[in-house]
Amino acid sequence: MTVPQLSESTEMYLKAMAEFGNRDVAIARLAERLSVTPVSANEMIKKLGEQGLVSHTPYKGVNLTEKGRNVACDVLRRQRLWEVFLYEHLKIEWAKIYELACSLEHATAPEVTEALAVFLGNPKTCPRGNPIPDENGEFTPLDGVILSDVSIGETVTILAVNATNTDVLTYFQDKKLLPGQEVTLVEAAPMQGPLTVLVDGREVALGLLLAEFVLVKSKSS
Amino acid sequence: MTVPQLSESTEMYLKAMAEFGNRDVAIARLAERLSVTPVSANEMIKKLGEQGLVSHTPYKGVNLTEKGRNVACDVLRRQRLWEVFLYEHLKIEWAKIYELACSLEHATAPEVTEALAVFLGNPKTCPRGNPIPDENGEFTPLDGVILSDVSIGETVTILAVNATNTDVLTYFQDKKLLPGQEVTLVEAAPMQGPLTVLVDGREVALGLLLAEFVLVKSKSS
DNA sequence: TGAAATAATAAGGTTAACCATAACATTTTA
């Protein structure tokens, strides 16, 4: 009790936008991601705009303002620190930590965030591979490409898995598509068909939408 | 996100009632404790009654039903486990842990609660001295008396400090009135005047309302 | 026992964050 200056809902909108990257996002995409109707998202974006947290260009999309981005980075920091704790210390299943950490993040006072960071040894990345912003909101974005942009035959290492939905994460977990894992792109079916990748000696078919969640690093680069 | 079946508000009402002990509590007391108006508390109690969580006898008070008590014990378990974590592992100041743990408790899924208990080594008491219910909601109530019931000259050990307000807790912390501490009752001023207790070689004056928060164990018993 | 204190209820209001439906505006694309 008595943590939030900004509502949980506000934090979720800002975090979702940050996860989309530093670019204009269609309100409809945001709405999808947050499981609300586009109308609701529109209302909310209007309020966030009035608070100077986002800027919305009609028919173009929304993006975070600097103020909004600062808040978002703080939320991401809390989220990802809790992910580390749940995974490393509580031994909770990889696929579940995103959702569980998400609940905790909104209930976390700054004091707890910083003490947690110290306890965890100021980790740089979360178990899903994403960088953890430092106390000033700074972090080095991952340098990688999405799996669907890799060429056939190439072998790459997974840097991060950016899904947030537990079912999707469970699928990645089952297929061993986890950060650090080496995968080889075997085939890309035509007409937006699935990619076939070789993971740990086994072939896995991945729809393009799923493949977009996977950020990889070429062995060469 | 996606933790609560019962609202945070519901959990707070039930927890507060559990903290009052297994007895009828005046709705006005509850309202005070939760910082809401008696009218609001009445409305809420009515709803909780409809859900079978509490039973209210007009002009007598409210108490938890068995169902309500089970929920409350679960909330207390989460609360107190987080207190242990914040105090023992994150090294957060004793006086602040109640409030910080309170925020976290409502965002904690059963899975996290149990993993946390294991991580902490299934502690039996929280840093404020209160027992932590086990996963079935069972716990042994403390066997002690409140400080204001101790006789003059007696030396006792503090079992628990039941305050929940951070300012009050800070006061106890400053005066070293913490679980495990030995204190001697020196004087009880007349007309509901303060108690004077000897703590760690220093005399401390404690209003009766404050003294009621302190549960102690006689050296003899 | 009757007045004061306390408790309960009634009535009407607020806020945040949703929802649906419908109308209107702009952009994309065939």
Place this chain on the structure above:
DNA sequence: TAAAATGTTATGGTTAACCTTATTATTTCA
């Protein structure tokens, strides 16, 4: 370039948990 798709706004509605200001009921105690 017009129709389809997408995005925006308008309108009105819901829910939970609060609030205030009465009014009414019960209990306590002088």
